Amino acid sequence: MLFTTATGYALRALAGLPEDGSFCLAKDLAARLGIPGPYLAKILQGLVQADMLESVRGPKGGFRLTRPAHRITVGEVVVALEGADTLEGCIMGFPTCSGDHPCPLHEAWGAVKTQISSSMTEATIRDLQLMDLKHLKDAKGHAAVKP
Amino acid sequence: MLFTTATGYALRALAGLPEDGSFCLAKDLAARLGIPGPYLAKILQGLVQADMLESVRGPKGGFRLTRPAHRITVGEVVVALEGADTLEGCIMGFPTCSGDHPCPLHEAWGAVKTQISSSMTEATIRDLQLMDLKHLKDAKGHAAVKP
DNA sequence: TAATAAAAAGATAAATCAGTCCTAAATTAG
DNA sequence: CTAATTTAGGACTGATTTATCTTTTTATTA
Numbered sequence: 001m002l003f004t005t006a007t008g009y010a011l012r013a014l015a016g017l018p019e020d021g022s023f024c025l026a027k028d029l030a031a032r033l034g035i036p037g038p039y040l041a042k043i044l045q046g047l048v049q050a051d052m053l054e055s056v057r058g059p060k061g062g063f064r065l066t067r068p069a070h071r072i073t074v075g076e077v078v079v080a081l082e083g084a085d086t087l088e089g090c091i092m093g094f095p096t097c098s099g100d101h102p103c104p105l106h107e108a109w110g111a112v113k114t115q116i117s118s119s120m121t122e123a124t125i126r127d128l129q130l131m132d133l134k135h136l137k138d139a140k141g142h143a144a145v146k147p
Numbered sequence: 148m149l150f151t152t153a154t155g156y157a158l159r160a161l162a163g164l165p166e167d168g169s170f171c172l173a174k175d176l177a178a179r180l181g182i183p184g185p186y187l188a189k190i191l192q193g194l195v196q197a198d199m200l201e202s203v204r205g206p207k208g209g210f211r212l213t214r215p216a217h218r219i220t221v222g223e224v225v226v227a228l229e230g231a232d233t234l235e236g237c238i239m240g241f242p243t244c245s246g247d248h249p250c251p252l253h254e255a256w257g258a259v260k261t262q263i264s265s266s267m268t269e270a271t272i273r274d275l276q277l278m279d280l281k282h283l284k285d286a287k288g289h290a291a292v293k294p
Numbered sequence: 295t296a297a298t299a300a301a302a303a304g305a306t307a308a309a310t311c312a313g314t315c316c317t318a319a320a321t322t323a324g
Numbered sequence: 325c326t327a328a329t330t331t332a333g334g335a336c337t338g339a340t341t342t343a344t345c346t347t348t349t350t351a352t353t354a
Contacts, residue, residue: 001240002149002256005342008240025300034242039343045302058351059299074239074252091263092221093148093155094275095181096282103278104221104270105263109149112259116238116252123251131241135248152312172330186313192332204331205321295354302349307342314337322329 002116007081009035010043011074014052015128019069023062043081050080069129075120087113149263154228156182157190158221161199162275166216170209190228197227216276222267234260 001008012033017024026044030037044063047053052072053063065072078086090097091109099106148155159180164171173191177184191210194200199219200210212219225233237244238256246253 001236002238003240005240011239012241027300036343038345041301042303042343048301055301056351057299057301057349058353060352061300061350063301089148091149092158092275093150093152094159094278096279101278101282101285104274105266108262108266112263115255116259119252119255127251128239128241131248131250132243135243138248174330183313185315188331189313189333195331202331203321204319204329206329207322208320208330210331297352297354299352300350303347305344305346307344309340309342311340312338314335316335317333319332320330322327324325324327 003078004082006043007078009040010047010077010081011128013040013044014072014077014125015132017065019065021064023056023064025062070124070126072125073121074123078120087116150225151229153190154225156187157194157224157228158275160187160191161219161224161272162279164212168211170203170211172209217271217273219272220268221270225267234263
């Protein structure tokens with residue numbers, strides 16, 4: 001994986017929340033996604049501060065999206081959890097590497113950064129929901145063939 | 148940087164060793180590269196076990212390449228220090244992501260992996276030497292203009 | 295109002311990475 | 325043979341990431 005596990009958990013959590021305005025408990029979400037509960041709770045707190053989730057405490061409380069899923073980009077989540085310059089710098093860490101004095105991977109890595117960055121700003125949480133829905137549907141279809 | 152600092156240090160160290168068959172002391176190399184000495188020594192030990200360096204103990208000892216620099220690829224060094232599957236898996240860590248059920252970044256990330264992998268197996272330590280030589284030459288040229 | 299349920303917040307482990315330090319082993323020079 | 329030099333190997337420290345636990349705060353419900 002290119003990102004940290006916390007970022008991966010955050011993306012899966014956002015994609016796993018309902019879009020009907022109902023609240024979802026951290027521990028239910030964690031159980032459904034197979035993610036450590038207390039750790040996910042911490043990550044959800046961060047997403048609340050980053051204004052992607054809102055939370056309500058007490059009975060009937062939980063978390064929900066502050067915006068429709070197609071208005072939250074993958075890039076926004078990555079920046080919130082890892083900072084804006086995740087992909088900056090020489091791929092091999094050479095201090096002398098620059099546009100004027102490129103390392104042998106400089107050009108390839110530059111193209112990668114451009115490609116990944118634009119993919120991240122284009123892809124939204126909605127796209128992640130659709131992927132998981134498709135996966136579930138296909139899995140069900142296969143099972144239905146069996147009996 | 149995409150790789151660990153240890154991998155970056157290893158690449159810089161290999162590129163900084165002479166190719167004339169002479170031995171170089173770990174601490175001299177560390178001083179020249181601006182890398183913490185004891186840490187570099189550890190990394191060099193690993194490169195000996197990976198058969199990219201050979202070492203001799205005692206006075207007049209040190210480290211040298213086991214092969215010409217153009218016979219050691221960047222990919223080989225990365226694999227030795229980080230394992231073969233550094234770039235494996237979904238970029239976002241989605242367990243459901245696969246060729247059949249791709250995440251929105253699957254295709255872009257796949258292209259990236261192919262591109263970076265082939266660049267890494269093509270680029271050699273010799274290319275890194277040339278880059279640094281060019282950098283030094285250019286810097287000297289600029290300084291020469293001054294007085 | 296009292297009991298309960300849930301997130302917020304902070305302290306505490308465990309694991310990995312980056313870096314240091316010390317002792318042992320090997321080689322050379324005198 | 326002895327002393328000096330240098331790598332080998334292991335134990336150790338500190339920072340960050342991952343994960344857990346406990347306490348506090350907020351909200352609901354009876």
